[in-house]
Amino acid sequence: MNKKFSILDYGSNNLKSVAQSIKNLGYDCSITSDEKVILNTDCLIIPGVGSFKNAMNNIINSNIYNTIYKFHKSGRVIVGICLGMQLLFDMSDEFGSTKGLSLLRGKVLSLSSINSSKNPAKIPNIGWSKIFFNDNNTSNPFFKFNDEYMYFIHSYYVKPNAIVQLSYSKFSDTQFTSSIIHENILGFQFHPEKSGYIGQKLYQEICSYN
């Protein structure tokens, strides 16, 4: 049977290109916040740009909060993209401190906290950076994207507590986690749907992950 995807609509933008990337691969894909629809799909994608606090408020003030937990408990794949990945962690230090979904242990921190004084980089971090994989990941289906350029646009990054890092990238002189993998959860700080043809290839791997 053909796999079905839902893209979580919680008032954030950047939904259309994600949906189009999945549809181009021939899969069914709906942009929705309807629990019935979401629980009837095989994979939930949480996209997002903008403010962590606004996003969490939208999620808490609707039934979406429970839907995400139910979906997660069922063991099906959840994919977080950019802010969507950050929301999966415990908390963000944006505007003091904001609680996240706590599906993964760790924090979301400002890039300014790792900016070097010797070689400072601009914030927001916008543009193309390479992603690098740790050596022990060579059997991973995503490893073929080692050393490839992806498109980033963010001012915060995730600092996981446990070893869930799939790839890292560089900001200023420092490495940060640019994608994560943990049981049924995948997360990307960059935007595969904005990373040209190589990003479209990455969607093939996302869509066949289970």
Next chain:
Amino acid sequence: MIKRIIPKIDIKANSVVKGINLEGLRALGDPSIFAKKYYDDGADEIIYHDVVASLYDQSTIFELISNTAEKIFVPLTVSGGIRSIDDIKKILSLGADKVAINSQAIKDKNFIKSSAQVFGSSTIVVSIETMKTDRDYYVFYEYGRINSGIRLLDWIEEIQSKGAGEILLTSISNEGTGQGFDINLLDLVKEKIKVPFLFNGGCGKAKDIYNIYDLKYIDGFVISSLFHYDLIKKVNTLKDNTLGNLDYLKTELFNQDVCSLSISNLKKELNTNGIQIR
């Protein structure tokens, strides 16, 4: 961060247009064809600029944005005629990733701040058109027609304090000339711009980029004529395109010694000269 190469497609009445010094616009063809070709050729982002929207209150490019977002998978920035939070919401929902704001930022001094709060700074590009008059560079708006009377450096400081996520700076006097970037302008602003800096106006060859001494301050190069002319020379379908001003292109444009270069060839040349690109 590596340098971004960003084609800017100016649009009027559903056609790509290009002038010199933001004047004397000529119709060149279907914008979505240009966008797709540039995407295929390695554009790092694409900018759509609706030239007349800020003058005549038109919102004709919505359908174009939507169609384009289904075909290209690099960031799409839209500018021209953006006046409200609802305008931004609409444009982003159609599939654009960022908006660039110029006139409205000048008319409503709170607009940058309120839109950055709603959509996040990284979505809000502030577009600045500037020209030197007397001794100082001033900020212009309405596609370079009106001098706001605001000094460039004051404006750069103000919009950054209000949450501009990126600055797209256009030199009106160099725009469309192919004579290279405005280096005096770069000298003036290089230390003042703290957010990602996109430089526009005058690129006529790869050398115009790799010979810039202060390259480290610039994050992206925004280029129109150079790529448009290259594309027009190659695209045979131009014959079928009723939008294009063929007489002008054939008789006038190509008799002149216009610069033309593809994105991929520009990138190759930059790479050969030690500039990191994708």
